[in-house]
Amino acid sequence: MDSKILLREKLKNQREGLSKTDCRERSSLILENLVSMPEFFRAEVVHTYISSKKNEVDTHELIRMLLKQKKRVVVPIGDKATKQMKHSELFSLSELVGGAYGILEPRMYRPVSVSEMQVIIVPALAVDRKGNRLGFGAGFYDRFLYNIKLPVISLVYEFQLVNEVPQEPTDVPVSFVVTENEIIRCRN
Numbered sequence: 001m002d003s004k005i006l007l008r009e010k011l012k013n014q015r016e017g018l019s020k021t022d023c024r025e026r027s028s029l030i031l032e033n034l035v036s037m038p039e040f041f042r043a044e045v046v047h048t049y050i051s052s053k054k055n056e057v058d059t060h061e062l063i064r065m066l067l068k069q070k071k072r073v074v075v076p077i078g079d080k081a082t083k084q085m086k087h088s089e090l091f092s093l094s095e096l097v098g099g100a101y102g103i104l105e106p107r108m109y110r111p112v113s114v115s116e117m118q119v120i121i122v123p124a125l126a127v128d129r130k131g132n133r134l135g136f137g138a139g140f141y142d143r144f145l146y147n148i149k150l151p152v153i154s155l156v157y158e159f160q161l162v163n164e165v166p167q168e169p170t171d172v173p174v175s176f177v178v179t180e181n182e183i184i185r186c187r188n
Contacts, residue, residue: 003166008134011125011160015055018157026157027058029180034062034121037176037183039151043118047074047087050096052103053136056123057155063093074112077105078140085144087112101138117150122174124154131173131186132165145172153178 018026034040046066051059066073067090077086078100089110090096099105122141126134133154135141145152154174158181177184 004134004137007162007166008125008137011134011162014159015125015157018055023055023058026180027061030057030155030157030178031062031065033178033180033183034153034155035065037153037178039176040119040153043071045072045074045112045116045118046121047076047112047117047119048121049123050075050090050104051123053123057157059121059155060093062121063090067092072112072116074117075106076140076144077109078103078138083139083143085140087114087117101136114148120145120148120150120152122152122154124156124160124174126160126162126165127154127156127174127177128162128165129177129184129186131175131177132167132171133174134165139170142170142172145174146170148172151175 048059063073073090074087075090077088079086080100088106089112090106095106096104097107124133124135152174153176155178158179161179173186175187177186
């Protein structure tokens with residue numbers, strides 16, 4: 001368990017050490033790779049995290065692009081009481097306010113069922129080539145992704161791609177990893 005804590009700390013520090021310019025450039029390359037994926041390109045209803053943490057791969061540009069293309073954007077809302085994730089449709093970035101855990105979320109909750117979603121984009125602090133991901137440790141995404149049969153894509157900077165992420169039985173791997181340099185298919 002302590003190996004997860006150490007890895008989480010190391011990569012969080014490394015990510016926070018990036019310059020704003022570096023983040024912008026890397027995020028832009030990651031977005032280019034993401035939009036080239038048929039699994040993403042075909043989706044009309046996209047569930048994505050809203051980048052809120054320091055130097056996280058930026059999803060604001062992605063959300064703007066999806067809205068401009070008249071696609072439906074669904075974003076997570078973490079419910080502290082139930083430790084579950086709710087899913088709300090987002091119509092504009094201007095609707096965002098600070099929510100639980102310092103993460104941006106829509107001011108108004110417009111529920112969307114998982115059955116309507118076609119692709120899910122998740123954050124990570126670290127991920128390996130098998131799709132094992134390391135988040136911030138609250139387990140929201142693992143509970144949400146349990147039994148999900150949709151393509152799940154993790155967006156990370158190349159340095160966040162590690163040899164191995166320590167696993168626990170409750171951890172749910174992603175289908176794809178997208179970095180600024182490559183797209184990795186982890187599972188179908």
